[in-house]
Amino acid sequence: MVDPVRSRERMVREQIEARGVSDRAVLNAMRKIPRHEFVEEALAYKAYSDSPLPIGEGQTISQPYIVAHMSEKLEVEPGMKVLEIGTGSGYQAAVLAELGAEVYTVERIKKLFFAARKRFMDMRMFSVKLKLDDGTMGWPDEAPFDRIIVTAGGPEVPEPLVDQLADGGRMLIPVGASKRFQELVLIEKQGGEVIRTNLGAVAFVDLVGSHGW
Template identity: 65%
Template sequence: MVRDQLERRHITDPNVLNAMRTVPRHKFVQEALRLSAYDDNALPIGYGQTISQPYIVGLMSEALEAEPGMSVLEIGTGSGYQAAVLCEMGLQVYSVERIPELHTAAGKLFAELGYTGVQFKLDDGTLGWPEKAPFDRIMVTAGGPEIPKPLVDQLADPGILVLPVGRMKRMQQLVRIRKNNGDITLEKLASVAFVDLVGAHGW
């Protein structure tokens, strides 16, 4: 997976590549789909949600430009795979999920696989996690019509926020937002199709 889907598509950050070699992706998909776990496709995880394709996980992880020890807020725990990758990258991970069943299942999997460093909660992710802010990095794994202001406010300065955003559902631009000395800049990275970001600052 790493060689064929990441390195050949110019994902080069060794910390990202090593993390994705380490995390057992098949553990984060439904048992019936485990033979497809390492294919370069998004897969359903129930409740209308998906686990992102490996390339997109690698792209977003690399776009964070994160260093071990940094704090990262993930919006959309889902199956827990992206949080596990971030944990393997040496980051202090805070993850928010709005669907109770996914939140519970991810927590059990984190414990089973030893990802005890991931802090996670059930809540509206578009509101962030103000009690734990500021965050060096923020990643959003669902697409909304706008950039949630609470997440920008909770981003450290300097800091990086990576998220898909678009006015049409399932049609977004993956963007990287940098906060530096109070200034906000935005860079478009790729066209993507994510599930809906639901909440006070989403759909």
């Protein structure tokens, strides 16, 4: 494989900065996290390509630009408590951890959960905590969260996640009436009021659970 450091630099410059992501902390995190470690060895040569990649069990690791875009829109600051729904390979959680967040991530698929847990242990990312469960129910024992990010698309915004968002918090979630095509929705909670803003079309795997498909 081509030098991963150079590949990440090219990825950031050509795929991410070129599309308007400008947050320096996000760009630096994308430069640092070894994306090729989050895909199967046979696909490592594609790790820095401008596309999502399969990770097994019908799931994918998101396109680098989408990871960076969502990370920027989330506006994570060091020390924040962040809930991620849909651990997948663990790449998005690793980027959030690199931004200084205390990450709580929930995965419903056992094989992906154990693979991600081993990956975080091997990489000594001890600020990431994992749970095997229905992500649409959130992680009530650890709520409230300053930020919530959902990396799968459902038909509506799960009420438990809104309830677990702290006042002043931000949540990003793909929402759509049809599977595999959604709008990226920003949920902000201010003084008890919930403000919803659509950020454009996205395509994610299905959000499965009590408050999903």
